[in-house]
Structures are given as structure tokens and as C-alpha cells.
Amino acid sequence: MEPTFKGGPCTDCRFSEVCKPKGVVTPQRFCLTQIAKRARTFHKGESLYRSGMRFSGIYAIKSGSMKLLHTDSKGREAIIAIMLPGELAGFDGLFSGNYRCALVALETSSACEIPSAEIETLSRQMPAVHRTLMHKTGEQIERSIDRLATTKRPAEERLAGFLVDLSSRYSARGFSAEEFYLNLTRQEIGDHLGVTLETVCRLLSRFETAGMIEFSGKFVRIKDLEALKKLTV
Amino acid sequence: MEPTFKGGPCTDCRFSEVCKPKGVVTPQRFCLTQIAKRARTFHKGESLYRSGMRFSGIYAIKSGSMKLLHTDSKGREAIIAIMLPGELAGFDGLFSGNYRCALVALETSSACEIPSAEIETLSRQMPAVHRTLMHKTGEQIERSIDRLATTKRPAEERLAGFLVDLSSRYSARGFSAEEFYLNLTRQEIGDHLGVTLETVCRLLSRFETAGMIEFSGKFVRIKDLEALKKLTV
DNA sequence: CGGTAATTTGACTCTTCTCAAGAGGCGTGG
């Protein structure tokens, strides 16, 4: 990394805002964007990290999508989160020192690694960097809490909520809120929501019949977002 | 806060280790134990903080027990966590700046507040304090992940897991692993596990009939911990 | 173009929920 950093991987990244500290005016050279490695490509099924591995860094997802995968002692899989472009992943290892889950590409994707050594040094030296990380951590914790709060709700509500959540997250990152590719199998959607793949199938069919969504293969079009939101309440 | 602090609220706290940074030799005067306020008593149903309130600090629970309560827009309640003596609560507000949940005493309890202003100052100045907080945060995140991973599992497994978890947490804090008071109604246990109170009742009866537990009122005795563990796998 | 994996749908089963009624516990006030 050059001391007088100019241009580089983050200059033309449309998500570079993600990595920049918010709320304070800071010299550019102290942003996370300065320490991120150039984006690497990961193919479908490839792991950025695995459960139990020593924490090596945070990943800023540039394109594609990832699943944060937890596997229990019996081999059962649960998808803790779906990560989209413009989001940061790796917090399951940031504090404990070892990743709790695996981060797996759902399609050909690219991500920048923000190495752990740099994180430690810079977040100690630069309050703004530290604040950015804390802010992102807060988002993660809130998201976990919100998901834990839905355990008692019926499958239909959880699935509707999942679609609404994806829509708003895509929208927040500058993508269409109505149309996107969902690179998950029915099994994976089920592993995320805690239901079987057959239930996911039936509910999606029901949503489609009701005119709320339309999908062909992996492509999803949300036709009536309000109706979906009404299901989640 | 006196510069030359001697004695004080933490000196004879049996849980003072909780608040002390681990893994490094640090002058005592830089521990969380230095900034904690003297314990306050909270009565059953009283809130240490409520959802939406500005983050005011972390709470070290000295005695009794608390529930971390999430309420959604429809008024449905979900208990995100049960907090026991010797544990820290308040991380749902530490990073975002506003508490996401309410922290409510389940019985007459006492807790020390570690005020937010002191946390910020001290964790910036003292790496050891910062490290302690990060370590505790890691525990919280891991716990959330582990609980999210159980959403698909049947009620019996979740309830058995809940009892095993309580047992090991009591045990870790120097209490009996086999006998404890569970100051939760069946409704609250259900709100924690995502099932109805009737299901909790039936399962507890089943566990009792099977000779795994014994309970009279709020008092629980675990008779066959291994059998319970086998149910959770 | 063939083979494998994913999806869809049906029929049936099982778990869990809902509704309901009765029993038990606890605190308050007489």
C-alpha cells in the first residue's frame, strides 16, 4: 500500500461510501477505502471464509451475493444472513477472533477484503474508522434482534418479510426495489427462514397467484409491495 | 470518579471479574470496575431501559434476572434473551446509540450501570477496557447466531436447549447447574422460544414424566442433564 | 443432448396452535 495513495480500487467503486466513515469530515486517506485490498472474484460455492477460521478481515461486497452459513454439530445448515452488494460481512469473527459461520458466494461475486491487521491499527488511531465499524456492528446486531423477534410468526409472514427486506436493501443500494435476481434455491430460502423447501414453494406459488409477485427462475418481480408489507406488519 | 480509587462498589462484588479486562495485566484503576456506579435495585417488572431510549450505558447484573424484551409494531412480544447474574446487558444500544429492546427485571434484582460517557472515554484511552467490551460483544453476536440457527428445530429441542443453556450459564457463574429458580411464566418461556404457553406446559410435563427434570413452581431441578443435552444435539 | 439437480404439486401425517374449562397459587383486604 502506497503512503500517498491516489486512485486505486475504491476510486471508481460505486459503493465506496460504504467503507467511508460517516458523520465527520476526515481526510480521505483515513477511510476504510484506503486499506481495502483490490476486489477479488469468488465463484459460486466458493468460501471467503469458513467457520472456525481465525478472523482475517471484513469483506465489502461489490457484486453478486453471499450467504452467511451456520452448520451445527449434526450437519444441519442454517443461513444466518444473505449479503448483498454494498454491504459488509465478517462481523461474526470481528469480536471473537474466529469466524462463527462460513461466508459463501451464491453466484460469481466480487468483494474487497479489509484485512484484520489494518482494521486494528487504523481503528485505534482513527476514531472515524472505529466509529464506522461500530455503526455497522450496530446494524448487524439490530438485524439479528429483528430476526430473532420473528421466530413465532407463521411461515407466510416470514417469507413476505424476507422479500420486503431484500427489496428495501436493494433499493437502498441503488438497485431496483421491484426486480432482482434471487440466487437462492428453495432449500436455501427455507434454511434461512426455518421452513422446508416445499413450504417455500407453496407459499411463493400462493403469492404469485395472489398477484403479489411474479418469478421466472431466479428472477423476481415484486408487483404489489404494499400487499407483501401488509402480510408482515 | 476519584483518581486514586480505593475500595468502592466493586471491591466485594463476587462478579467483579466480569467487568475487568481479561488476558492482560492492567493497573486495577483502569478496569470497568472503576467506572461502574454502585448497584441499584430494580423491582419485578421495572425497566432498566426501554426500546428507543438513547443509549445510557451497559448494565452488570449482580443478582436476580432480566428479560431483554422486543415488541413489534403489532404489540407482539419476543424475548430476545434472558440475562443472569454476572452477565452484561445493554449491547442492543451500544453501537446504534439507541436501545432496540427493553431490559426488564423478572424479579427483584440489582445491577450496576456503566455509564455511556465513561465507556466512550475509557475505551478510547484504555485498550484493555476496549478489548473487554469487544470480547463481550463477540459473545453476544455468537449467542444471537446460535439462536438464529435453531429456528427450524422442533419445540422440544429448543426447550431442552434452553434449559441446558441456563444450566451451563448458572454453572459458569458459580451457581448450581442442577437447581435454580426460573422466574419466567410459561408465556414468557414461549415468547423466548417462539412457541405458545400451552406447548411449553406440555413439553415440561413430558420432560418431567420422562424423569429429566422436576419442578415445583418457579424452582427447577435438572435430574438428567445428559438426556436433555441429547435432545438438543 | 443426456443426466443431474431443482422445482412443483399432491396426499398424508404430525406437530403445534387455538379454544376452552378446570385447578392451583398468590396477594390483598376484610
Added chain:
DNA sequence: CCACGCCTCTTGAGAAGAGTCAAATTACCG
């Protein structure tokens, strides 16, 4: 100290939701 009322707990019966098993169809990859 007892009685009353309220809240909690327990248990049952029936309904609904979700799971399981199975087969047919479709999509995808090499």
C-alpha cells in the same frame, strides 16, 4: 387468618399449519 379475586398453570379436543414422502415436470450444466 381466611376468603376472594385474579393470574397462572394444566390438560383436553379439534383445527390448522407445516413437515414428510413421493412422483412428475422443469431447468441447468457439461
